[in-house]
Amino acid sequence: MATVEQKSVEATQNGGADGRTFAVDNPATGEHIIRLPDMDAGRVRELVARAREAQKAWAEQSFDDRAAVMYRARQWMVDNRERIAKTVMEENGKTREDAMLADVFTTADALGFWAKKASVYLADERVRSHSPFVIGRKLIVRYRPRGVVGVIGPWNYPIANCFGDAIPALMAGNSVVLKPSEVTPISSLLMEEGMRAAGLPEDVMLVATGTGETGAALIDEVDMVMFTGSTRTGKKIMGRASETLTPVSLELGGKDPMIVLRDADLERAANTAVYWGMANGGQICMSVERVYVEEPVYDEFVAKVIEKTRALRQGKPEGPGSVEVGAVTFAPQVEIIERHIRDAVDKGAQVQLGGKVADGPGRYFQPTVLTDVDHSMQIMTEETFGPTLPIMKVRDEHEALRYANDSRYGLNSSVFTRDLEKGERIARQLTAGSACVNDAVMNYAATELPFGGTGESGIGYRHGAAGIQKYCEVQALMVTRFAPKKDTFMFPYAPARSRLVERLSVLLYGRVPRKYRDR
Numbered sequence: 330m331a332t333v334e335q336k337s338v339e340a341t342q343n344g345g346a347d348g349r350t351f352a353v354d355n356p357a358t359g360e361h362i363i364r365l366p367d368m369d370a371g372r373v374r375e376l377v378a379r380a381r382e383a384q385k386a387w388a389e390q391s392f393d394d395r396a397a398v399m400y401r402a403r404q405w406m407v408d409n410r411e412r413i414a415k416t417v418m419e420e421n422g423k424t425r426e427d428a429m430l431a432d433v434f435t436t437a438d439a440l441g442f443w444a445k446k447a448s449v450y451l452a453d454e455r456v457r458s459h460s461p462f463v464i465g466r467k468l469i470v471r472y473r474p475r476g477v478v479g480v481i482g483p484w485n486y487p488i489a490n491c492f493g494d495a496i497p498a499l500m501a502g503n504s505v506v507l508k509p510s511e512v513t514p515i516s517s518l519l520m521e522e523g524m525r526a527a528g529l530p531e532d533v534m535l536v537a538t539g540t541g542e543t544g545a546a547l548i549d550e551v552d553m554v555m556f557t558g559s560t561r562t563g564k565k566i567m568g569r570a571s572e573t574l575t576p577v578s579l580e581l582g583g584k585d586p587m588i589v590l591r592d593a594d595l596e597r598a599a600n601t602a603v604y605w606g607m608a609n610g611g612q613i614c615m616s617v618e619r620v621y622v623e624e625p626v627y628d629e630f631v632a633k634v635i636e637k638t639r640a641l642r643q644g645k646p647e648g649p650g651s652v653e654v655g656a657v658t659f660a661p662q663v664e665i666i667e668r669h670i671r672d673a674v675d676k677g678a679q680v681q682l683g684g685k686v687a688d689g690p691g692r693y694f695q696p697t698v699l700t701d702v703d704h705s706m707q708i709m710t711e712e713t714f715g716p717t718l719p720i721m722k723v724r725d726e727h728e729a730l731r732y733a734n735d736s737r738y739g740l741n742s743s744v745f746t747r748d749l750e751k752g753e754r755i756a757r758q759l760t761a762g763s764a765c766v767n768d769a770v771m772n773y774a775a776t777e778l779p780f781g782g783t784g785e786s787g788i789g790y791r792h793g794a795a796g797i798q799k800y801c802e803v804q805a806l807m808v809t810r811f812a813p814k815k816d817t818f819m820f821p822y823a824p825a826r827s828r829l830v831e832r833l834s835v836l837l838y839g840r841v842p843r844k845y846r847d848r
């Protein structure tokens with residue numbers, strides 16, 4: 330039975346591919362919502378061609394004109410927040426708070442941020458050269474849109490990590506073809522409708538619904554791929570993109586560590602661990618996935634985490650404040666969570682709380698706390714992406730750091746201590762794209778800070794200047810006003826001039842600067 334408002338779906342003009350469709354279900358109830366077109370390569374090519382045509386006029390608009398569309402879209406999101414949150418909740422199974430704060434308002438914030446910052450981050454940069462050979466030339470770095478950007482997104486944030494990545498691409502003057510996850514595609518169709526309502530010109534943003542094959546076909550057609558999803562798929566994306574030398578930006582999985590030192594505010598650390606371990610059902614790329622606690626405060630910290638986790642309510646998300654933990658969005662994820670717990674228990678871990686699939690209807694996994702864990706266990710090394718908190722006892726900060734960095738991932742990380750100097754020192758040694766002291770995840774709200782992963786957590790950045798410059802080609806301009814008829818080094822070569830150029834170069838490069846001589 331269709332429960333989500335389907336106006337947007339019916340309004341979508343994109344059509345299907347030979348009648349092939351796929352099903353979208355509500356994970357919180359098990360109910361069927363709708364079937365949508367599973368677009369093939371031909372349909373994708375058509376969409377990209379339309380987007381390419383529309384891009385030319387869009388790129389010619391001023392930043393202010395594009396910003397006006399984004400601000401109207403922001404207002405549309407706020408005015409339609411109930412409908413959007415309901416759509417996200419129904420196809421994803423997350424709580425109202427997770428939908429409203431992290432999808433609706435985070436994206437509303439991003440619309441305003443990029444509307445304001447695009448012209449700053451993409452302004453022409455005048456540079457001065459160190460080279461005496463180009464004295465007097467005007468040198469400019471400029472950013473121009475790549476053309477059509479393919480945004481491929483995951484199911485855990487159907488708006489923030491799908492449409493959200495389209496915003497800076499659009500502000501930079503690109504058009505976008507958005508391929509949402511087949512698990513949660515309706516939210517993107519709704520945003521397509523919203524952008525049209527906000528006055529985005531026809532075809533500047535189009536949604537290609539479909540499975541992985543639709544995403545793969547998109548890579549062949551676009552000028553850049555912005556991908557958010559699993560590390561496994563990220564590798565496939567990069568492989569496919571290499572065939573056309575299409576640039577990629579990859580926001581992938583994580584196994585984010587939290588370190589709790591003996592002098593930490595344990596109450597704050599425990600609240601943060603439980604919140605950022607369990608929010609969105611633990612289905613956040615940068616959720617707290619593993620915790621290392623110094624021996625003297627281990628028992629107290631574990632007791633606090635158990636008590637706070639026990640108080641969490643889980644079930645079908647309804648109105649504000651109804652439940653803290655929603656459903657497991659994607660069916661195969663249940664097997665992964667169970668496998669990680671089984672593997673840990675087989676190797677000696679203790680399940681302090683939860684550990685099992687919860688009662689339905691709908692698909693739920695009990696909020697779970699594990700102790701006696703170590704790095705021989707998948708739960709400490711592989712992305713679990715569920716409501717699980719494994720907590721490991723460590724001797725000291727050195728051991729904590731060593732374990733925290735013992736990972737192929739490197740997305741976000743955190744350290745809790747009252748000694749800020751020590752905290753920052755440890756944060757700087759964490760091999761992760763972001764590191765927080767006495768906080769976790771909230772760095773994501775500081776959109777000025779670049780966000781991206783090291784290791785197998787990704788390539789490239791979202792947010793900050795890098796988060797929009799990546800959607801552009803860089804063009805270097807040199808404008809020469811005053812110049813002799815012929816530069817000294819030009820043909821024909823003559824002994825005297827060649828020697829002069831050589832002597833000049835020796836003068837320039839033949840010496841170590843005084844400051845470095847004794848080092």
Ligand code: NAD
Binds near residue numbers: 485490562579786
């Ligand atoms: P996924 O990799 O299974 O799918 C992501 C998208 O890729 C979907 O739209 C899917 O249809 C598409 N896809 C699948 N195969 C493809 C192919 N061969 N070519 C092109 N596209 C293809 O990821 P998921 O399960 O939807 O999302 C969960 C993952 O996303 C987790 O690992 C999580 O950590 C990660 N994630 C990362 C961030 C971040 O910012 N780093 C944010 C959110 C989620």
